[in-house]
Structures are given as C-alpha cells and as structure tokens.
Amino acid sequence: MASSAAAFVEGGVQDACEDACSICLESFGDADPAVITCCKHEYHLQCIIEWSQRSKECPMCWQALSLKDPNSQELLAAVEHERAIRQSRIGVFPPEGYELHRVS
Numbered sequence: 001m002a003s004s005a006a007a008f009v010e011g012g013v014q015d016a017c018e019d020a021c022s023i024c025l026e027s028f029g030d031a032d033p034a035v036i037t038c039c040k041h042e043y044h045l046q047c048i049i050e051w052s053q054r055s056k057e058c059p060m061c062w063q064a065l066s067l068k069d070p071n072s073q074e075l076l077a078a079v080e081h082e083r084a085i086r087q088s089r090i091g092v093f094p095p096e097g098y099e100l101h102r103v104s
C-alpha cells in the first residue's frame with residue numbers, strides 16, 4: 001500500500017483512506033463490497049442507498065448521485081422513487097421506527 005496519502009491525514013482529513021466508505025468510515029470487504037459512483041467515489045451500497053434518501057448528491061463532491069453499476073443504479077432509483085411516493089403521501093418523511101408519543 002502506498003503511504004503517500006499519510007501526509008494529508010495529519011490535518012485530520014478522515015477520508016484519506018481510499019479503502020473505506022466515507023459515509024460510515026468502515027472499510028470495504030467481501031460482505032460489504034464497494035459500489036462506485038459516476039463521480040468515481042466509493043461507498044457501501046447500503047450506505048449510499050440510505051444517503052440517497054436524504055440527498056441526491058454525492059457526499060464527497062456534491063455532484064448528482066448516480067452509480068456506475070446499472071443494477072445498483074436501478075436499486076438506487078427504485079428507493080428514490082419509493083421515497084418520492086411516501087413524501088407526497090404524508091408530506092414529511094419520519095425515519096423508520098419513528099414513533100409519536102403523544103400524551104393527551
């Protein structure tokens with residue numbers, strides 16, 4: 001592994017490691033392989049899908065988010081589509097498992 005990136009880590013830049021997902025900061029592995037965006041950034045599929053529910057931009061460079069792998073992109077689009085439906089139905093998007101405890 002090249003250590004030339006180490007110089008940048010001194011300043012506290014956390015995403016200097018290219019083998020880690022910038023969303024959860026966990027490294028990639030066989031169980032959690034990386035997916036590559038069209039802007040050439042790598043994330044866990046699970047992470048970028050979760051991210052896509054909050055933002056349509058890449059968290060690294062803020063370009064429009066799309067994935068190189070057509071299957072992954074299709075999945076991402078499907079999740080986004082579902083979010084759009086949910087949003088139009090209820091107006092707001094509470095997180096999964098969110099409960100309203102209303103004391104009357």
Ligand SMILES: [Zn+2]
Pocket residue numbers: 021022023024025026043044047
């Ligand atoms: Zn991740």
Ligand SMILES: [Zn+2]
Pocket residue numbers: 037039040041058059060061062063
């Ligand atoms: Zn990017």
